[in-house]
Amino acid sequence: MAAEQAKVDPMHQFTIEPMFGTDHWSIAGYNIAFTNSALWMAITVVALLVFVAGGNKRQLVPGRWQMAVESLTGFIDNLLAANVGPAGKKYVPYIFSLFSFILFANLLGLMPLALIPGLHPFTPTSHFTATGVLAILSFSIVLIVGFWRHGFHFFSLFVPHGTPIWLLWLIPFIELISFLVRPFSLALRLFVAMMAGHVLLEVLSSFVIDSSNSGLLWGTVVGIPSFILMVAISALELLVAGIQAYVFALLTSLYLNDAENLH
Numbered sequence: 018m019a020a021e022q023a024k025v026d027p028m029h030q031f032t033i034e035p036m037f038g039t040d041h042w043s044i045a046g047y048n049i050a051f052t053n054s055a056l057w058m059a060i061t062v063v064a065l066l067v068f069v070a071g072g073n074k075r076q077l078v079p080g081r082w083q084m085a086v087e088s089l090t091g092f093i094d095n096l097l098a099a100n101v102g103p104a105g106k107k108y109v110p111y112i113f114s115l116f117s118f119i120l121f122a123n124l125l126g127l128m129p130l131a132l133i134p135g136l137h138p139f140t141p142t143s144h145f146t147a148t149g150v151l152a153i154l155s156f157s158i159v160l161i162v163g164f165w166r167h168g169f170h171f172f173s174l175f176v177p178h179g180t181p182i183w184l185l186w187l188i189p190f191i192e193l194i195s196f197l198v199r200p201f202s203l204a205l206r207l208f209v210a211m212m213a214g215h216v217l218l219e220v221l222s223s224f225v226i227d228s229s230n231s232g233l234l235w236g237t238v239v240g241i242p243s244f245i246l247m248v249a250i251s252a253l254e255l256l257v258a259g260i261q262a263y264v265f266a267l268l269t270s271l272y273l274n275d276a277e278n279l280h
Contacts, residue, residue: 027219031143031212054147057139061122068117089117093266100270104277108270111158115151116266123211123258127251142261143211145204152204155269163276174279203268210261214254221247 035042035050042049072086093113097105119142126140141147163171175192176185221243228240 027216027223030139030215030219033144053139054141054144057125058122058141058147061118061125061141064125065114065117065121068121089113096266097270097273100267101274101277105270105273108273112266112270115155115269116262119151119207119265120259120262123262124255126211126215127254127258129251140211140215142207143215145208148204148208149200151207151265152200155203155272156200159269159272159276162273163279166277167279171276171279174275199268199272203265207261207265210257214250214257218247218250218254221250 033052033054035052036056037051039050042051069086072083074080074083090109090113093116094106094109097108097112101108122140122142126138126143128138163174167173175189175196177188177192180188224243225240225247228238228243
């Protein structure tokens, strides 16, 4: 009898499921179940708080942990100084929190083993709802800062300096559309990058399992190369996790620069 083929659904890993018997919890008819996505976001926040608290010792000769936190803070400070200027100093806490949360969520979701037995890693940033909320939050801050500092003069952002008079009917409309698309593109970029990597790893894992079940020949010809490729892509995903957190923080700082300096 032929070996039974493994059934691997690459999309099952993104399923949001209620936990701890909260399936039917609701307020005013809206379901408020505590899901695996919410759980891993909470784990991410706790991990981030532990990381920051552990490095907040203010020792004259800093240890490795303190150096890691100070280096990350300095990195964000330099990022804002380069893209926003002196006014960017006040945004360091927000951009630091944003960058660190995305980075920790991405990395925790790549763990091959569960922190708690039976509780498999979940990547909240692989869902457009999570990345969308982060993008809307950043976009809202940009709007608030822009109108707070410049009032209705903020609308001049949609009329680039040097725009010919005969194009004033078109350029502002194009600039407005481009501006409104920013939160969508910001959220979509992170969501797609994380989702695609996880799907690819799941597909390769199915190749390894199925080829191993099909015998020595297929296990050697297909399984071993697939496993090696999985290891390589896992390493690449670690890099992507950091790059996507950086890109999200960088673009947010650039949008804040528009609100602050109205270029």
